[in-house]
Amino acid sequence: MRTATVGAAVSHVGRVRSNNQDSGYAGTNLFLVADGMGGHAGGDVASSIATRRIAQTDRLDFATPQEAEFALQSAMVDANRELGRAVLERSELMGMGTTASALIRVGDVVATAHIGDSRIYLQRGGELSQITNDHTFVQRLVETGRITPEEAAVHPRRSVLMRVLGDVDHAPEIDTSVIATLPGDRWILCSDGLSSYVPEEEIHAVLNGAEDARRAAGALVGAALEHGAPDNVTVIVVDIDRSGGTSEGPQLVGAAANDPDPELATPGRQHNRLPAVLLHPMRTAAPERFHPDSEDYLDALIREDRRRVWRRRITWLAVVALVLVGVVVGAVVGYRYTQTQYYVGFDGDRVAIYQGVHASLGPIPLSHVVVPTGISRGALSPYAAGRLDDTIPADSLQDARRIVDDARQDSRG
Structure with a gap:
């Protein structure tokens, strides 16, 4: 057929x-x-x-x-x-x-x-x-x-x-x-x-x-x-x-x-x-x-595409740079804010006044001891020691000193 x-x-x-x-x-x-x-x-x-x-x-x-x-x-x-x-x-x-x-x-x-x-x-x-x-x-x-x-x-x-x-x-x-x-x-x-x-x-x-x-x-x-x-x-x-x-x-x-x-x-x-x-x-x-x-037109389009790619890369780099700047500025402002805070807690076995907040950013602590004291854990009542284990926030350095004085009075009592 x-x-x-x-x-x-x-x-x-x-x-x-x-x-x-x-x-x-x-x-x-x-x-x-x-x-x-x-x-x-x-x-x-x-x-x-x-x-x-x-x-x-x-x-x-x-x-x-x-x-x-x-x-x-x-x-x-x-x-x-x-x-x-x-x-x-x-x-x-x-x-x-x-x-x-x-x-x-x-x-x-x-x-x-x-x-x-x-x-x-x-x-x-x-x-x-x-x-x-x-x-x-x-x-x-x-x-x-x-x-x-x-x-x-x-x-x-x-x-x-x-x-x-x-x-x-x-x-x-x-x-x-x-x-x-x-x-x-x-x-x-x-x-x-x-x-x-x-x-x-x-x-x-x-x-x-x-x-x-x-x-x-x-x-x-x-x-x-x-x-x-x-x-x-x-x-x-x-x-x-x-x-x-x-x-x-x-x-x-x-x-x-x-x-x-x-x-x-x-x-x-x-x-x-x-x-x-x-x-x-x-x-x-x-x-x-x-x-x-035509090859002339082809080459012109290729040049235009290359310019477009570079413009896109520059735009992305600018966006990434702005984001990084924003992150850095935010981190600096946030860190400065933490350094206006205080709290009282233990530094090892001793009571101390800390500047900052009781936290860390990865391996970086956001506080440090500014006023060590000679008050030991053993000199405190169990109630006072428990409070200091949890840390006691303070509105200012002066307020933190008042908390230490109260702890010292508690130890004498």
Whole structure:
């Protein structure tokens, strides 16, 4: 029986976001995830435009995997142009953009195209492998040996993208590859709403526990939500199936399914009006996630991060110094207060007047003898000796002398 391609797509808005800016497509041989960004400036529009344009590739027949690879790359470049035209039409969309990760099966081979930080994984046998590389600032730092993967996972700029589809680059660099696929392979495409919150070992375990693509995709989205995923989550699972099963048919999920702006989302649409950007020459700042893929920018961010680290260290040192000063001042004031106090007690076997309080701070006593007397314990009545064993506080040195005189009178009596 001919091996079939069985895919399913699931998308969820996440636990925090109010709208879904992800888009996904599960077709006959083409599968795609796009993660839009730009907030209310049009992240949902960006992912929808890109997804609908790239999805047209599913209608084509390819003689070789290389033809499919080139077609995917060309479709992403065309989607980039569509996004640029949308911005010319609507200036409020400036800065919008989207990631795109797609694969298309041609016989026993899969062709992929990728830009951004959405991911493609392959589960084969007992292993889960990440096929794509994230086009992020921290990934570049890892690749150049400046930080470790563990440091990248908690880096404050781990969401800064170096490459996306949008209006920031007229000729975006698309990663492509051609990979052999086998019956039993399971391919996973996902937005960072999954990969940023669910560890790969858990992704692998969830996939092992799901019988078919639909259950696997739903279970992965559920796992992301259990981890509190604040971001949109989109997962597409593609099984290279021996049984001859079939996909659910061309399926759009997320923003592309809702088509947030049908007029702009029509691929190839020509705009006859005067471009709005000419009427609004003051270009609004793009979100931080969009940046050119240049070493100058990379070095500038590294310098900025170093300054941030030093500022944080200086702040912490200042806080620690203030706390230490407070502790020292408090200790000095407290010690001085104890030295205004007096009490009468025994120094060995003799009655003595102490300055301070009958206590210690660790090995440091908070009192010392200021007036020794010649009165011995044996010369006192049991009652007087018992009181002095517990020490008798005095309001002043003069009051302490009165207590000693009373003890002396008691001994004579």
